[in-house]
Amino acid sequence: MRCRLCGSERLLSVLDLGATPPCEKLLSAAELDLPEQTYPLNLRLCEDCLLLQIPALITPEDTFTEYAYFSSYSDSWVEHARTFVAAALERLGLGADAFVVEVASNDGYLLQHVVAAGLRCLGIEPSVNVSAAARERGIPTLTEFLDEPTAATVRTAHGAADLVVANNVYAHIPDLLGFTRALRALVADDGWVSVEVHHAGNLVQFAQFDTVYHEHFQYYSVASASRALATAGLTVVDVEAIGTHGGSIRLWARPDAVAGPPSARMAELLAAEERAGLHDVSGYADLQRRADTLRQDLLRLLLDYRRAGKRVVAYGAPGKGNTLLNYCGIRPDLVEYTVDRNPYKHGKFTPGARLPIHPVERIDKDRPEVILVLPWNLEAELTAQLAGTGEWGAQLVYPLPELHVVVAGGTSS
Structure with a gap:
């Protein structure tokens, strides 16, 4: 295995959870008498770039073509999305002519609030059953995995996005570099990308072992997420610590040419990571x-x-x-x-x-x-x-x- 961010072969095992079946592969009664495929679940740390990752033993197509998770069944998650949309529209000054794209838009839990605000939007959601549920709710949704050809098609058909939202999807992509380039292809040259991911700091500090599963290929600190986004010309300019999923981060990134200096809040979170040992291999030893x-x-x-x-x-x-x-x-x-x-x-x-x-x-x-x-x-x-x-x-x-x-x-x- 090579690091999917920097290509290094220096990968250190920091958490071995044995072998388990894919976490979203629910069984029917008829399948109970059949053998069940399991895969190793071994979290590794790149000793060169400090990206936490697991081997890509299953593909996104295995998990997301039909998906069992519908975001709207969590009241608090829908409220989280509503609050985010309201704050983002105000922060970025997005008016009626703005275009918002959400990657991995699920059942429209977030974009419903963009529609309600009267803005043009598009969801990109690979799961056939979940994207159908979104369209039934009146949310424009494309049933596709995001890759560079899909991003180019969307940009040609709809124009560049003023805001690209990627909530809890950046960990789900084994082709990290290609997906990051696709994010850059979607966003306007003066636009914004907002990425929410579970924070590796909480995984390490609180031993949140259950956040590790086969559809999560990467686990990010602010530092490693910034390195990943930088590979496609996106600069992280601000980071928020948020309480979702046991402690997450929301990264605000822009194309390099318009990014400007990072916020004081980002500097504080990077310093907190360093104090916690996340910028050194030794911080993951326990x-x-x-x-x-x-x-x-x-x-x-x-x-x-x-x-x-x-x-x-x-x-x-x-x-x-x-x-x-x-x-x-x-x-x-x-x-x-x-x-x-x-x-x-x-x-x-x-x-x-x-x-x-x-x-x-x-x-x-x-x-x-x-x-x-x-x-x-x-x-x-x-x-x-x-x-x-x-x-x-x-x-x-x-x-x-x-x-x-x-x-x-x-x-x-």
């Missing part, structure tokens, strides 16, 4: 030990619940949850099933762990004593959604960023 400790603590807690005769189920079927279930070796003997708001997942089974996925109403019917919350990054939203389980004293287990238990409608321990 990640495996801390992930192993989190795994052991969670298993010990679940085993104690089961020995006490308590009924344990899970909430959510996100990709990160499947990394957690498989790395920890959690099976239906410890967690009976999970529930999800997305009807697309109902009646299916999680990959590897093979937990059945039910509608959320199943929890009210069964009244389990313990609920393991897999999308722990949505703690505030989900604790509120599950407040009714306090009626029978259910305990909500949040495995990360540190293992803790919330009594529904009550206290945390």
Whole structure:
């Protein structure tokens, strides 16, 4: 394996999660008697450019041609998108003649707010089922993977974009350099590119091992993301630390010729990364030990619940949850099933762990004593959604960023 940013062969393993199936490959009942393909999940650090990455063992086409994730099922994520759009339009002074492109636009969760503001927009979304849902909502959407030919076609047909949004997609691309050139091809020479990615600083500091899965090929610090964007003539001029996905960064980049100096906020975040050791190989040395400790603590807690005769189920079927279930070796003997708001997942089974996925109403019917919350990054939203389980004293287990238990409608321990 070579580093997909700088080409170096000096790649150091910093987190080995064993072999797991692709996290979004949900199983039908008919597939339960069939063998399931697994792939190594080994996070490596380039010792030359410090990009965190995993080997590209599956392709985007394997994951995203038909996709199980619909962004609009998270109320907090839709609100996050609404707030972003309002702030971006004001910050950039985009008027009625502006053109906004979102890459990996999913079901239109973000562009619906651009449409509501009266601006021209286009989503580029590779998943056939998800892009169809966006068009049904009136969001102009092209069903394609973004590459350089697609970018050229879009620019010819629609013109250059004043703003290109790439939220939670920059990690999903094995052809990092080609994709970055495609971003540059989409944006106007005086335009802006906004990129949101999970921050490698939080992955390392809090051992957020479940953010590592096969469709995430890269994991960025501010420094490594800036290096990547620079390969296509895009300069990062500002960075915001945001709370999504357990701690993310939003990078604002412009074509080099109009970029100007970086903001004080960007300098502060780069300095914080350096203090945390992210700009040196040594800063990543303890990640495996801390992930192993989190795994052991969670298993010990679940085993104690089961020995006490308590009924344990899970909430959510996100990709990160499947990394957690498989790395920890959690099976239906410890967690009976999970529930999800997305009807697309109902009646299916999680990959590897093979937990059945039910509608959320199943929890009210069964009244389990313990609920393991897999999308722990949505703690505030989900604790509120599950407040009714306090009626029978259910305990909500949040495995990360540190293992803790919330009594529904009550206290945390």
